[in-house]
Amino acid sequence: MLRNPKKPTIIGIASGKGGVGKSTIAVNLGLAFSHLGKKTVLLDADLGLANAQILMGLDAPFDIGDVLSGNKATKEVIVDKDENFALIPGASGNVSLANISSIAASSLIDSVKSDLEDIEVLIIDCAAGLAESNLAFLECCNIKMIVVQDEPASIADCYGVIKIESKKQKMGNVFVLPNKVNSQTEGRKLFDKLNQVCMKFLEEPVNYAESILDYQLVSALNRKRESLFPKHAVSPAAKNFTALANKISELSS
Ligand SMILES: Nc1ncnc2c1ncn2[C@@H]1O[C@H](COP(=O)(O)OP(=O)(O)OP(=O)(O)O)[C@@H](O)[C@H]1O
Numbered sequence: 210m211l212r213n214p215k216k217p218t219i220i221g222i223a224s225g226k227g228g229v230g231k232s233t234i235a236v237n238l239g240l241a242f243s244h245l246g247k248k249t250v251l252l253d254a255d256l257g258l259a260n261a262q263i264l265m266g267l268d269a270p271f272d273i274g275d276v277l278s279g280n281k282a283t284k285e286v287i288v289d290k291d292e293n294f295a296l297i298p299g300a301s302g303n304v305s306l307a308n309i310s311s312i313a314a315s316s317l318i319d320s321v322k323s324d325l326e327d328i329e330v331l332i333i334d335c336a337a338g339l340a341e342s343n344l345a346f347l348e349c350c351n352i353k354m355i356v357v358q359d360e361p362a363s364i365a366d367c368y369g370v371i372k373i374e375s376k377k378q379k380m381g382n383v384f385v386l387p388n389k390v391n392s393q394t395e396g397r398k399l400f401d402k403l404n405q406v407c408m409k410f411l412e413e414p415v416n417y418a419e420s421i422l423d424y425q426l427v428s429a430l431n432r433k434r435e436s437l438f439p440k441h442a443v444s445p446a447a448k449n450f451t452a453l454a455n456k457i458s459e460l461s462s
């Protein structure tokens with residue numbers, strides 16, 4: 210394979226509160242990029258259950274924990290989903306990964322990049338939470354998507370992540386990504402609310418690209434371990450994820 214002359218765009222999908230849709234978005238955004246013809250890899254950096262693997266309907270004998278421990282190279286653990294999309298599976302309950310430092314996360318990402326030199330997009334499904342180890346992988350990303358749902362605990366925890374990024378003076382590439390909203394207008398309003406809080410207390414804005422709507426099709430497919438692409442590529446849900454992929458491509462070009 211030819212070497213990708215450009216560095217891959219690294220997109221982190223994070224949240225303060227758990228269960229707001231990070232893995233769903235990471236997987237479907239990856240499928241959308243793949244459908245657009247981009248060589249895409251999803252790294253499941255969550256430590257709970259190996260969520261992405263389940264959502265993608267894949268079985269994997271090895272995982273990122275084997276790469277971290279030096280037992281395997283990335284190419285030995287990666288599992289193909291389709292021609293353009295592959296998964297680096299997550300390691301459930303791996304203590305080293307649970308307590309990973311930013312430096313260790315960054316060197317792990319460097320080894321993934323050099324092992325997989327032709328990738329154009331690397332998506333990282335991060336663990337929920339505000340602890341340093343939860344956000345370690347986010348620091349390696351060119352684009353940081355903080356997923357939020359329109360409910361008080363999720364909004365408060367989304368602001369918590371943004372505040373941490375603001376303190377590190379790294380707000381330029383932080384995006385609020387409303388999920389499970391009923392319309393783009395509703396998502397934009399949720400973003401505006403958070404942005405106003407940022408302007409008032411952090412004295413700087415946060416960024417916005419797109420909202421993801423609540424789709425019965427998405428939750429039904431998740432339950433069945435089936436994928437939105439290519440079978441449902443013309444559904445409104447697939448178009449929504451494609452729109453997000455296109456906006457991210459514009460940002461990183
Ligand atoms: N846009 C959506 N439309 C419909 N259902 C959704 C959507 N996004 C997420 N869900 C559903 O919400 C639930 C939680 O999603 P998911 O597992 O992706 O969240 P998560 O943030 O990765 O959770 P965790 O923090 O535990 O890793 C799942 O049942 C999923 O099917």
Ligand SMILES: [Mg+2]
Pocket residue numbers: 231232233255260334
């Ligand atoms: Mg998850």
